[in-house]
Amino acid sequence: MVSDVRFAELTTLHVGGPIERLVTGTTQRDLVDLAREAWSSGAPWLVLGGGSNLLVGDDGFAGTVVRVATRGIEVLPGGDDGASVLLRVQAGESWDELVAFTVDRGYSGIEALSGIPGSVGAAPVQNIGAYGQELESTLVAIEFLDEFADEPRRMTAAELELGYRTSVLKRGLPGIVISIELRLHDTSAERAVLGEALGQPIAYGQLADALHVQLGDRVPIASVRQSVLALRAAKGMVLDDTDLDSVSAGSFFTNPIVSERVSRTLPGAAPRWYLAPDEPDAVLPLAGGLAQSPLDEFLALEASFEASDTVTDAGAGEPLVKLSAAWLIEQSGIHRGFTLPGSRAAISSKHTLALTNRGGASADEIVQLARFVQHRVQAEFGIVLHPEPVLVGIEL
Ligand SMILES: Cc1cc2nc3c(=O)[nH]c(=O)nc-3n(C[C@H](O)[C@H](O)[C@H](O)COP(=O)(O)OP(=O)(O)OC[C@H]3O[C@@H](n4cnc5c(N)ncnc54)[C@H](O)[C@@H]3O)c2cc1C
Incomplete structure (x- = not known):
């Protein structure tokens, strides 16, 4: 029997279909028992926190959703x-x-x-x-x-x-x-001497500007929190029932990481940040070598996928460069507030990276918009944007 709860009620994007079975763990013991019960059933399962980084399809989820509600x-x-x-x-x-x-x-x-x-x-x-x-x-x-x-x-x-x-x-x-x-x-x-608690050195230019200090300065920790909350609110990046721009999953695309060679094909104005040189590659054991635990096997396997998944065309030892997904989207002609004809999904009016639900959008409408953004950026710059939220029942 399908529960009458839909992901649309449990995610910040307010989209997603029915949940077959929803269980909630409020104590650690509960959570462990509920998870083990779900696993032993053999049916698909999914963990749910606040639903703020999830895009679930309109067909919902045929399995058990374990919601985590433990406190302490x-x-x-x-x-x-x-x-x-x-x-x-x-x-x-x-x-x-x-x-x-x-x-x-x-x-x-x-x-x-x-x-x-x-x-x-x-x-x-x-x-x-x-x-x-x-x-x-x-x-x-x-x-x-x-x-x-x-x-x-x-x-x-x-x-x-x-x-x-x-x-x-x-x-x-x-x-x-x-x-x-x-x-x-x-x-x-420190507080006993200075009379106030200072935060860690400010490491982000926009935050330093908002606080009227230099990068690396330290300011009262409460002021850092206040400034960050104000900066985020101005971008629709704190949840606010009165702000449709916050009906999102936060940034929808990660900043692409490409080889220096690929980054040189972009216009000079494209923001870019050089990344610290990579750690040396992990040496994977030869077949028939020492027995691995399931965790080791998993780590080795996924490490071999990771490089090709996130990095575009980088030769060994080539410097890597992080690009701005927001810049690429804007420069491909998609502006704040952009929407496809007839769609209830739109780019946030405050931030190009957030895809928002303007009221009653389906997961499919969010997906259509996300694909459009990906196609535009790829056509203009040859760079594939990857989604940041976890996708369930959806492929981009
Ligand atoms: C307005 C807005 C602003 C945001 N800003 C930022 C930001 O600045 N920086 C940032 O990094 N992110 C940001 N996010 C994304 C999101 O808030 C974070 O990723 C957050 O950590 C997701 O938490 P959640 O509990 O909502 O996870 P969910 O959406 O419930 O789940 C996300 C994934 O984590 C898994 N998961 C959840 N709980 C557990 C658990 N206990 N054990 C194992 N797996 C689990 C789920 O199965 C799913 O795969 C933003 C989102 C929104 C809506």
Whole structure:
């Protein structure tokens, strides 16, 4: 029997069809038991947090959706080394409420990630980032329940292979993030001297401008949060019931990473950022070598796909360059507010990278618009834009 809940009610894009079976874990024990029950049924399953990075098709999902609603923020005893604190946070906590909690306490390290919608458990999935900070710089480990495992195990941040809006979780390692551990800077000693808690050095030009400081300066942590929230609101990038531009999944496309050679084919005005040289390639064991665990096999396999998936035509050792997806879209003739004739999906009126639902759009209308943007950019610049949200029942 199909439940009467649709993804449209549980995602920030407000699109997506019916959910066959929806279960909600409010305690860690519940969550583990519900997941194991779903896995043992053999039917398809999907984890759901706040639904802010998901585009689900109009046909919905024929399987079990496990919604994560566990709560709890702990400052771990013994984790305080005088300069930093260790926090364990349950996956169902709201990410932004966590940031507000840390800012109130004067713990710095995630203040620039204020206003990102969604749950704590989804944060490592795409290594959330904004305004010069990424989760990666504070994440120590996660508690992870592998598909078919009886109990959660600890995975260190290094094992997650976090990258620009990606991780082994986003690339398909099946399971559920149960909780995360973060190490944040404890500013209390500094506060005793200065009278206020300072955030981490500002690492994003637009944020520095808004705060009237230089890159690398430190300002009160509460001001960083306030400025980031204001900047985000001006772009429709905080959820707001009165702002149709926020009915989105955030940035719909990632910034493409291409070889320097490909980047030279673009007009001189195209924004570009050189990336630090790559780590040396992992050496994969020869067939018949040492036995690998299922996790090792998965990591080796997906590492071999990753390079070709995200990087366009880069020879070994060639420098890589990150491009601006927003610039490419605008320069291909698609402007803010753009919509296809008769469609209820539109480019945000504040930000070219967000695809929005102007009221009653179907998933298919969002998909048509996304394909149009991809085709325009590819026709103009030969560059393929990749979607940032997780797609379910949809291919682009
Ligand atoms: C207005 C707006 C602004 C945004 N701005 C940003 C931004 O600045 N930076 C940024 O990085 N992102 C941004 N996003 C994207 C989104 O908020 C983040 O990716 C967020 O972490 C998604 O959390 P969620 O709980 O809503 O995940 P969901 O959408 O529910 O799920 C996303 C994916 O994670 C998986 N998942 C969720 N929870 C778990 C779990 N506990 N264990 C395992 N897998 C799980 C799901 O199966 C799915 O594959 C924005 C989105 C919106 C709507």
